[in-house]
Amino acid sequence: MQESYIDLRIARTKSAIRDALTKLIEEKGFESLTVKDITTRAGINRGTFYLHYRDKYDLLKKCQKEIMDDISKIVQKGFLRDIVSKNSATIPFHFSVSIFEYLDKHGDFMKALLGPKGDLSFHNMWKSVFENNLNNFIKRENLLVPEEYLISYIASAHLGVIQQWLHNGRKESPKEMAKILSSINLNGPIVAAGLKND
Amino acid sequence: MQESYIDLRIARTKSAIRDALTKLIEEKGFESLTVKDITTRAGINRGTFYLHYRDKYDLLKKCQKEIMDDISKIVQKGFLRDIVSKNSATIPFHFSVSIFEYLDKHGDFMKALLGPKGDLSFHNMWKSVFENNLNNFIKRENLLVPEEYLISYIASAHLGVIQQWLHNGRKESPKEMAKILSSINLNGPIVAAGLKND
DNA sequence: AAATCAATCAACACTGTGTTGATTAGAAAA
DNA sequence: TTTTCTAATCAACACAGTGTTGATTGATTT
Numbered sequence: 001m002q003e004s005y006i007d008l009r010i011a012r013t014k015s016a017i018r019d020a021l022t023k024l025i026e027e028k029g030f031e032s033l034t035v036k037d038i039t040t041r042a043g044i045n046r047g048t049f050y051l052h053y054r055d056k057y058d059l060l061k062k063c064q065k066e067i068m069d070d071i072s073k074i075v076q077k078g079f080l081r082d083i084v085s086k087n088s089a090t091i092p093f094h095f096s097v098s099i100f101e102y103l104d105k106h107g108d109f110m111k112a113l114l115g116p117k118g119d120l121s122f123h124n125m126w127k128s129v130f131e132n133n134l135n136n137f138i139k140r141e142n143l144l145v146p147e148e149y150l151i152s153y154i155a156s157a158h159l160g161v162i163q164q165w166l167h168n169g170r171k172e173s174p175k176e177m178a179k180i181l182s183s184i185n186l187n188g189p190i191v192a193a194g195l196k197n198d
Numbered sequence: 199m200q201e202s203y204i205d206l207r208i209a210r211t212k213s214a215i216r217d218a219l220t221k222l223i224e225e226k227g228f229e230s231l232t233v234k235d236i237t238t239r240a241g242i243n244r245g246t247f248y249l250h251y252r253d254k255y256d257l258l259k260k261c262q263k264e265i266m267d268d269i270s271k272i273v274q275k276g277f278l279r280d281i282v283s284k285n286s287a288t289i290p291f292h293f294s295v296s297i298f299e300y301l302d303k304h305g306d307f308m309k310a311l312l313g314p315k316g317d318l319s320f321h322n323m324w325k326s327v328f329e330n331n332l333n334n335f336i337k338r339e340n341l342l343v344p345e346e347y348l349i350s351y352i353a354s355a356h357l358g359v360i361q362q363w364l365h366n367g368r369k370e371s372p373k374e375m376a377k378i379l380s381s382i383n384l385n386g387p388i389v390a391a392g393l394k395n396d
Numbered sequence: 397a398a399a400t401c402a403a404t405c406a407a408c409a410c411t412g413t414g415t416t417g418a419t420t421a422g423a424a425a426a
Numbered sequence: 427t428t429t430t431c432t433a434a435t436c437a438a439c440a441c442a443g444t445g446t447t448g449a450t451t452g453a454t455t456t
Binding site for chain 4: 207
Binding site: 031116117118120121123124127137138139140141142143144145146148149150152153154155156157158159160161163164165168172177180181183184185186187188189190191192193194195 | 229314315316318319321322325332335336337338339340341342343344346347348350351352353354355356357358359361362363366370375378379381382383384385386387388389390391392393
């Protein structure tokens with residue numbers, strides 16, 4: 001079996017483009033960077049960029065799609081496991097760990113895109129992932145507050161913690177982070193803040 | 199006392215520009231819109247725009263600064279009240295109501311800027327407001343989780359609920375929204391979701 | 397009614413875009 | 427190795443939007 005479906009030149013060019021993209025997003029933010037910036041940084045001709053991507057938005061979209069496809073697989077795995085275990089009393093801990101492990105693996109790119117100069121639509125994709133997941137676990141009969149606000153609350157909170165973790169340089173392990181999240185979720189932020197002895 | 203410090207023509211032009219900005223952000227997002235778009239929509243000459251703003255970023259910055267100045271005043275008022283009442287056991291309810299009332303008053307602009315096609319730096323400004331406020335209320339001795347993650351969690355969660363509320367057309371009253379937030383904060387999201395009887 | 401100054405308009409150079417066609421060079425296949 | 431591909435290069439193009447200029451118009455103020 002021949003493995004040479006990809007030309008080495010293409011692989012080199014593409015990874016140079018994506019490395020340049022990651023760095024430039026952190027430096028000046030996605031909207032401020034130009035195709036010229038990317039190709040200069042990547043050390044390739046500007047025309048070459050257009051052989052692979054329609055424009056900088058197309059590049060970003062393709063990078064993000066790869067990420068979200070991976071995440072879908074992780075979500076599916078977690079979903080199957082939960083069907084088996086039938087334990088939906090808490091936001092699944094193992095799913096949470098898997099997510100942090102994935103984020104860790106793609107740390108630089110994630111930090112750039114989920115950071116303060118990142119891409120808002122990518123933020124929203126992540127929120128949607130959490131929102132969809134929450135829909136599978138919420139018991140609609142017992143809600144103390146409107147479902148939509150509860151879901152927004154949790155999804156945004158989780159994204160916020162992830163962003164903070166990426167910003168801090170990912171010092172805590174994925175397991176530690178999952179524990180922190182589940183601790184706040186279970187006790188509630190007020191108890192976690194030590195403002196109420198429950 | 200003469201009130202005519204501002205020329206009517208300037209006032210008209212500026213409000214036309216800001217109305218156009220609000221609508222265009224909702225339609226195509228801030229980054230995609232051009233100065234030409236704004237002036238065409240506002241019915242003014244493109245050159246006129248540059249008499250008032252350096253570029254579209256300057257316009258956005260000035261709009262946002264007005265908002266954040268107002269918010270600072272609201273925060274200060276709340277802070278003074280809390281010094282008097284000494285009741286810091288909960289995230290202050292009245293502060294929360296004031297914020298929702300302010301957001302309601304500037305609903306269209308807020309929805310545009312805090313929405314999915316809005317401006318990330320404005321999102322971050324709001325998060326900072328919440329984070330700074332939380333720093334005044336957290337008891338650092340009793341924390342169950344690292345302070346920074348707890349703060350990120352709450353700040354992001356609150357912004358998320360606000361965004362959802364703006365997106366939904368602000369159907370609930372500011373008081374209702376403040377109640378919803380404090381309910382989740384006090385009980386914790388898991389209890390609020392009916393997944394644990396506490 | 398006169399003075400003031402915001403707004404208009406046309407023209408300018410400049411930067412980045414996306415596409416073209418001819419050429420070069422490096423990877424794959426013989 | 428040599429030959430064959432084809433990715434990458436390069437220069438040139440029209441086009442969009444930018445930010446600035448100087449002369450002119452006209453609404454508002456005094």
